[in-house]
Amino acid sequence: MDYIGLSKEISYALRHAPWEYELEMNEEGWVPVEQLLDALHRIKKWSNICESDLNEMIEKSEKKRHELEDGKIRAFYGHSIPIKILKEEKMPPDVLYHGTARQFLESIKENGLLPQNRQYVHLSQDIETAENVGKRHDHKPCILIIDAKMAWNDGIKFYFGNEKVWLANTIPSRYIRKM
Ligand code: HQG
Numbered sequence: 001m002d003y004i005g006l007s008k009e010i011s012y013a014l015r016h017a018p019w020e021y022e023l024e025m026n027e028e029g030w031v032p033v034e035q036l037l038d039a040l041h042r043i044k045k046w047s048n049i050c051e052s053d054l055n056e057m058i059e060k061s062e063k064k065r066h067e068l069e070d071g072k073i074r075a076f077y078g079h080s081i082p083i084k085i086l087k088e089e090k091m092p093p094d095v096l097y098h099g100t101a102r103q104f105l106e107s108i109k110e111n112g113l114l115p116q117n118r119q120y121v122h123l124s125q126d127i128e129t130a131e132n133v134g135k136r137h138d139h140k141p142c143i144l145i146i147d148a149k150m151a152w153n154d155g156i157k158f159y160f161g162n163e164k165v166w167l168a169n170t171i172p173s174r175y176i177r178k179m
Contacts, residue, residue, distance in 0.1 A: 003057045006046065010057070011065060013039070014075040029074040029085040036073055064162040077161035079119045087120070087159035092148040092166055096123040097179075099134025099141045105178075108144070113171040120159065120167035123148075127179075129164045143179040151175040 013021045014031060021039035023031045033051055040046035054073065058066050067074055079085045098113060098121075113121045123146055124130035134141025151171065152158060159167040 001053060001056070002045075003053075003060050006049070006053065006057050007061055007065060009040070009043075009046070010036070010054075010073075011075060011078065014066070014073070015078040016080045018081065025081075027083075027086045029079065030072040031074065033068065033071050033073050064164070077120070077122060077165050077167060080117050081119075084119050087161070087167055089157055090160040092123075092152055092158040093125065094147075094149040096125065096146040096148045096166055097127050097130035098123050098144040098146060098171075098176075099130035099132065099137075100144060101134065101138035102140065102142050103138070105142055108176065109173055112173045113144075113146075113168075113176065115170070120169060121171055122161070123158075123166040123168060123171075125164045125166065144176050145179050146171055147175045147177075 013023060013036065014025075014029065018025045018031065021036065023035050023039065025031050033054065037049060037051065040049045051068075054066075054068055058064075058068060065076060065078070067076060100108065115121050122133070124133055127143060130143050131141060134143065148158060148166075151168075156171065156175070157169060161167050
């Protein structure tokens with residue numbers, strides 16, 4: 001079973017294009033598993049997928065991207081659909097990290113961290129995670145340190161993604177420094 005391919009297809013459906021799969025998504029991003037399975041069954045490659053494959057896919061993944069509970073499934077983060085997914089507001093750790101490409105630094109310094117094509121800015125709980133995120137954009141990524149405590153005290157909202165991923169609407173540059 002190609003769990004990586006399955007995870008990519010499901011991430012695409014749940015983060016970016018639920019309408020392509022005729023999924024009814026609620027405000028927290030949940031979709032009935034039955035609906036997702038029905039949609040996948042129409043694709044030849046996934047015609048035999050069942051709920052236990054989804055569980056296995058989640059279990060085998062090196063990142064916690066999806067959550068399956070009570071017959072519903074959702075993506076923890078990464079959404080780009082027009083309707084903003086409601087995330088749980090939560091006090092962040094004192095410091096968070098963001099791995100990015102060197103070529104974006106100038107603009108980040110000027111404009112802060114912006115969500116760009118996604119609904120939220122994605123921040124990392126630890127440096128290793130930030131490095132891995134940054135490597136998707138640059139082979140020598142730059143790690144930014146976010147003073148989350150100060151930002152939180154100043155009223156910037158943070159949201160829980162998963163144990164390693166935190167979300168924010170924007171992070172003004174005064175809370176950001178280079179590592
Ligand atoms: C950059 C993956 C210029 C930002 C990852 C980033 C993560 C700016 C890029 C999750 C900017 C957006 C999200 C500004 C931000 N000017 N560039 N003002 N503000 N940027 O992919 O955080 O494997 O949308 O630094 O691991 O890289 O898919 O966000 O480089 O957890 O599960 O704009 O997606 O998870 O890139 O990654 P992205 P991201 P998955």
